[in-house]
Amino acid sequence: MTQALRELTTIGVGGVPSELVVAKTRDELLAHAKRIWYDAEDWLVLGGGSNIVVSDNLLDLRVIKVENKGIERLGQGHIRVQAGENWDDVVNYCIEHGLAGIESMSGIPGTMGAAPVQNIGAYGAELADVFLRCEFIDHATFEPVILEKEDMDFGYRNSAIKDHMMGIITWVELQLVSDLPAGSTELMRRRRAEVLELRASKGMVLDPNDRDTFSCGSFFVNPIVSARFARTLPPEAPAWPMDEDGDQVKISAAWLIEQSGIKKGLQLGDSKAGISTKHALAITNRGGATSNQVIELARFVQERVAATFGINLIPEPSFITS
Ligand SMILES: Cc1cc2nc3c(=O)[nH]c(=O)nc-3n(C[C@H](O)[C@H](O)[C@H](O)COP(=O)(O)OP(=O)(O)OC[C@H]3O[C@@H](n4cnc5c(N)ncnc54)[C@H](O)[C@@H]3O)c2cc1C
Structure with missing residues (x-):
């Protein structure tokens, strides 16, 4: 039987969907989206399930779970991240590769692909600060398009996608600050540790024992x-x-x-x-x-x-x- 969504969401509620497919690559995402959109009305794109409350009684929901991984360096501070990457792993990658701009967003649960949806943010930083563009499979046409920052209409915990566009983000490009002075990685590591400690004291870092x-x-x-x-x-x-x-x-x-x-x-x-x-x-x-x-x-x-x-x-x- 398909897994209940209560096991795939951090708040732990949600019934059993009629179908759950896992996409491990960008091309699998596209193929699943086209097939499911063609014959189903109720569908859900699921990342880490950390910003979603699903009903326990589902009639006919098809779920596409985003698990495509990979981080590529495209240039000075310019990276492309596949949508299924864990956001906090991206933060850690950037710190360890001397790329600044997202360390204050350490510990936010969920995936890269969901991060632009509500323009995640914490402690004075938000995704819009570093977002360059993303690829989006548009439910209106079933085709992938590139959305530049100006297309996203970012606001406080909001974006054009959260507001009215239906579809799936397959990858996101970020522009971080590189060529940092000596000692910057250590400072960013310290910032990360500070943020994680503060977040944990408020129950804002996932912990199965809390x-x-x-x-x-x-x-x-x-x-x-x-x-x-x-x-x-x-x-x-x-x-x-x-x-x-x-x-x-x-x-x-x-x-x-x-x-x-x-x-x-x-x-x-x-x-x-x-x-x-x-x-x-x-x-x-x-x-x-x-x-x-x-x-x-x-x-x-x-x-x-x-x-x-x-x-x-x-x-x-x-x-x-x-
Ligand atoms: C303990 C805790 C602390 C948190 N702290 C913060 C915080 O400090 N700041 C903050 O901004 N948020 C915070 N959040 C909320 C959450 O972490 C973010 O909203 C995160 O971006 C959700 O990612 P996800 O992959 O889990 O998305 P999901 O919960 O799986 O999905 C959320 C929404 O995005 C859509 N979606 C998911 N993936 C895609 C995709 N690839 N393409 C298109 N749509 C997609 C889903 O359909 C759904 O509508 C917190 C959550 C928890 C549980």
């Missing part, structure tokens, strides 16, 4: 509100200006959640879904949670924050049903 990491990371994006609205919030609310004029302000979703009375570790009744004990922004599977329990807790958080602050929290992960 239930707080059975999550999708942040479950909600930090809301962006007008400066005028932000002034109605308590002055201690953590807020960051999003543009030079300061018209748009990003508010800490974790702060909003805690201030609306939701405590770390909260579980509803006998639900096995719970707020992480380390970070109010992560919804976790404490062991045996159902997809409905995860969604029920997410709704509860949204309702509490809306009732307290009048802000609708938007979930970060994709929800998959069929």
Whole structure:
């Protein structure tokens, strides 16, 4: 029988798809995409399953799992990475080859191919800073096209692909900084170690022995509100200006959640879904949670924050049903 998606996603929920194929090369990705798109309506492209909540009751879902690997040097700081490479391995590769720009994004789970989808980011860095182009099999034409940075419409945890384009990224090219002064590799290694330690303290590095990491990371994006609205919030609310004029302000979703009375570790009744004990922004599977329990807790958080602050929290992960 095909493997249940709960075994292939970090939050550990999701039923059995009707088909699951693994693509080990870019050409296999193209062949599987063409065949599945030709005769199926409900399909999913799956990387590391770290930003996805799948229903336990699937009717007819076809899954293409991306596992094509390889990192090529194309020039000064210019690399092409196959979509199935583990993102953190890419970070480590770059540090060890003296390429700078992504070390602050150490420890983010998932694959290279998914990284542009939501423009992953952490500690002041985001993928858009180093993204050059990618190859994308477009569901509209069934053909591969090259998407340059300007085609991607990157925003905060967003891109044209997340927003409206359907298809599969097969490889990504990045432009990193090379020709670094002596000692830079050591500095980058130190930065990586620092970030990994900080992330682990918040349950944000995958660890099979830590239930707080059975999550999708942040479950909600930090809301962006007008400066005028932000002034109605308590002055201690953590807020960051999003543009030079300061018209748009990003508010800490974790702060909003805690201030609306939701405590770390909260579980509803006998639900096995719970707020992480380390970070109010992560919804976790404490062991045996159902997809409905995860969604029920997410709704509860949204309702509490809306009732307290009048802000609708938007979930970060994709929800998959069929
Ligand atoms: C503990 C933890 C910490 C996290 N911390 C961060 C963080 O600091 N910053 C951050 O930005 N994110 C974070 N995340 C979220 C997650 O790591 C990223 O979103 C990551 O890029 C998801 O990669 P994935 O391969 O697991 O994608 P999946 O979960 O498999 O897929 C996510 C979405 O991308 C689509 N997709 C996957 N592969 C492709 C492809 N090749 N082509 C087109 N679409 C594709 C899927 O269909 C789905 O819609 C965290 C998650 C966890 C569990």
